[in-house]
Structures are given as C-alpha cells and as structure tokens.
Amino acid sequence: MSVRGIRGAITVDANDSKLIADATLAMTTDLMRLNELDPGDICSVLITVTSDLDEAFPAQAIRQLPGWELVPLMCALEVPVKGSLERCIRLMVLVNTEKTQQEIRHVYLGGARVLRPDLSKAN
Incomplete structure (x- = not known):
C-alpha cells in the first residue's frame, strides 16, 4: 500500500456559502467515486x-459526509498570483x-478545468 495524492479543483459563480458548500461536496464525492475510496482510506485533506x-x-461541508468525522481537514488560502483563476476551491487528498x-x-x-486540461479530459 502507498500514500498517493489526489488533486481536485472547482470554481463557483459567486462568493456564497451554499455555492461553496455544494461545489465542495460535488468535487469531493466525484473524487471519491472515481477513485473508489472510502473515508477510512484518507490520511488527510488540504x-x-x-x-x-x-x-x-x-x-x-465535507465534514457532513458520512464517515468523514475523523478525517483530518485543513483550510488555507491559495497563493494570490495576479491573473490566476478566481473563485476556486482546490483539494489535495492524501490516501492509502x-x-x-x-x-x-x-x-x-x-x-477549474483550465488548470489541468490534460487531466480534465479523463473526467
């Protein structure tokens, strides 16, 4: 067994708590489904x-998902580079x-598909 990193990113149309929560849940559930993961497989999420x-x-929002009660989660601000993608939520999920x-x-x-068009095609 190895520890692997899985990336995710999504944009929202506005700075709205429901939009942020819904987008975060959509991205997280897609990532879990596509990689056939169980919350118990997850080491941590940035x-x-x-x-x-x-x-x-x-x-x-993620904490509301079943089985995520003990998964270590941490939020941070993305590096504010001029001209970078706006209203974007990113994940780095470390899994066993x-x-x-x-x-x-x-x-x-x-x-967020523009961030990694090479990987976005796979979804």
Whole structure:
C-alpha cells in the first residue's frame, strides 16, 4: 500500500456559502467515486480557496459526509498570483491505496478545468 495524492479543483459563480458548500461536496464525492475510496482510506485533506471566497469553510461541508468525522481537514488560502483563476476551491487528498500513480483520477470541474486540461479530459 502507498500514500498517493489526489488533486481536485472547482470554481463557483459567486462568493456564497451554499455555492461553496455544494461545489465542495460535488468535487469531493466525484473524487471519491472515481477513485473508489472510502473515508477510512484518507490520511488527510488540504483545502485551499482563493481570497475572493470568504463566506464559508469548505471543510464544514465535507465534514457532513458520512464517515468523514475523523478525517483530518485543513483550510488555507491559495497563493494570490495576479491573473490566476478566481473563485476556486482546490483539494489535495492524501490516501492509502493500492492504485498506481497512473490509476489515480484527479477531478477538475467547472472553470477549474483550465488548470489541468490534460487531466480534465479523463473526467
């Protein structure tokens, strides 16, 4: 078994707590489904948001999912680079898995597809 990182990103249309929660849940559930994960497989999750998203903690939305009560989650601000993608939520999920690096399915949704078009095609 190895520890692997799985990336995810999604954009929201506005700085709204419901939109942030819904987008976070959509991205997280897709990532779990595509990689056939159980919350018990997860070591930890780092969640970043761009500075224009300050109406909600994405971790609060994830914490509502069944089995996620003990998964370590941490939110942080994304590096504010001029011209970078706005209203974006990103995940770095560290998991225990038998999958190889090539078998991992990263999830880029909405406007975040531009971040990794090479990986977005797989979804």
